[in-house]
Amino acid sequence: MSGSNIIFYLLAAITLLSAVLAVTTRMIFRAAIYLLFTLIGIAGIYFWLQYEFIAAVQIVVYVGGIVVLIIFSIFLTQQAGDLLPKPKFGRQLFSTLAAFCGLALVMLQLVQHTFTPTNNKAIEPTVANIGNQMLGVEEGGYSLPFEVVSILLLAALIGCIVIALKSKPSEIINNEQINNEQGTRNFE
Amino acid sequence: MIEPGLYHLLFLSTALFFIGVFGFFTRRNLVTMLMSIELILNSVNLNFIAFNKYLWYDKMDGLFFTIFIIAIAAAEAAVAIAIIINLYRSHKSIDVENAEELKY
Numbered sequence: 001m002s003g004s005n006i007i008f009y010l011l012a013a014i015t016l017l018s019a020v021l022a023v024t025t026r027m028i029f030r031a032a033i034y035l036l037f038t039l040i041g042i043a044g045i046y047f048w049l050q051y052e053f054i055a056a057v058q059i060v061v062y063v064g065g066i067v068v069l070i071i072f073s074i075f076l077t078q079q080a081g082d083l084l085p086k087p088k089f090g091r092q093l094f095s096t097l098a099a100f101c102g103l104a105l106v107m108l109q110l111v112q113h114t115f116t117p118t119n120n121k122a123i124e125p126t127v128a129n130i131g132n133q134m135l136g137v138e139e140g141g142y143s144l145p146f147e148v149v150s151i152l153l154l155a156a157l158i159g160c161i162v163i164a165l166k167s168k169p170s171e172i173i174n175n176e177q178i179n180n181e182q183g184t185r186n187f188e
Numbered sequence: 189m190i191e192p193g194l195y196h197l198l199f200l201s202t203a204l205f206f207i208g209v210f211g212f213f214t215r216r217n218l219v220t221m222l223m224s225i226e227l228i229l230n231s232v233n234l235n236f237i238a239f240n241k242y243l244w245y246d247k248m249d250g251l252f253f254t255i256f257i258i259a260i261a262a263a264e265a266a267v268a269i270a271i272i273i274n275l276y277r278s279h280k281s282i283d284v285e286n287a288e289e290l291k292y
Contacts, residue, residue, distance in 0.1 A: 005191060005192060008192040008196070009192070012196070012200050015200065015204065016200070016203055016204065016207070019204055019207045019208075019227055020207055022211070022223060022227070023207055023208070023210055023211030023214070023215070023220075023223075023224060023227070024211075028217065028219065028220060031220055031223060032223065035223050035226065035227070038204075038227065038230070039226075039230065042230050042233075042234060045197075045200075045234065046237060049197075049237060049238075049241050051237055051241070051251065053251075054233075054237060054251060054254055054255070057255060057258055058233075058258065061258050061259075061261075061262050062226070062230070062258070062261075065262055066226060066261070066262060066265045069265060069266065069269055070219060070222065070223065070265070070269070072269075073219055073269045073272055073273060074219055076273055076276070077219065077272060077273065077276040077282050078219075078282075084215075084216075084217055084220070085216065087214045087215070087216070091213065091214060092214055094213070095209075095210050095213035095214045096210065098209070098210075098213065099206040099207070099209050099210040099213070100206075102206050102209065103202060103203065103206040106202045106206075107199065107202060110195065110198055110199070110202070111195075115194060115242075115243055116243075117242060117243045117244075117245070118243065118244055118245070118246055120246035121246060122245040122246060123245065123246060123247070123248060125240075125248055125251055129248065130248065130251065130252075133248055133252070134252065134255075140247075142252050145252070145256060149256055149259050149260065152259075152260065152263055153259065153262075153263055156263035156264075156266055156267050157266075159267055159270070160266050160267055160270040163267070163270040163271055163274055164270040164273055164274055
């Protein structure tokens, strides 16, 4: 029983416990905070696996970005102190049963299966190696998916602006035209 | 206790995935459903990293899949929250039962 094992089991316990609380608590703000702890626990597991770059990305994007976005949207859409309605008993029973059956099925498959690791030499997942392969154009390089994801992010950015715009663009243009006409009339 | 290895990580990610599925089935609020989706995506990431670490340590493909999944999850969350806020403006509620008239 080494310190490394203790840290792994501690991180796994934190992750699972706060994940369960995040999907069962009836206070929506607390659910967001429990989600935060789940994501931090997963980042800790990445650190434990010595994938420091992924852990840093996890903390920056998930903990710093998505959870903050979710908390803001809770502030914008929810009355403070409201409890979420209790789910119907039938639905709760069905969901528990479905999740448990799926878990049992996958676990059963897992314990029966033996994985065989490759015998090749290991590559260290350092930032230099990651960067070289991610922007490489030769065999095994990831520059095309990288560009596709950057286009996707741009599309998502524009889509968000269009969806969350306060009024329809045509109305804004009409209003502007009316304002301009009034402005020129006043000027005359 | 046993030394944690590939199976422990796979157990952890499976449990996380089905916790997310449970939340997705029981919750009726769009923001909490989004949180469940984030849990599911995180369990997938953990799976990729575990396989990359213990089985195919001579490549970094699992790591790249994780990076791309994180980027796509961020885009998806941003678009979903824009839709949720727009829905709240028109319906004053973000319950999925009220969102069904979006199809008309």
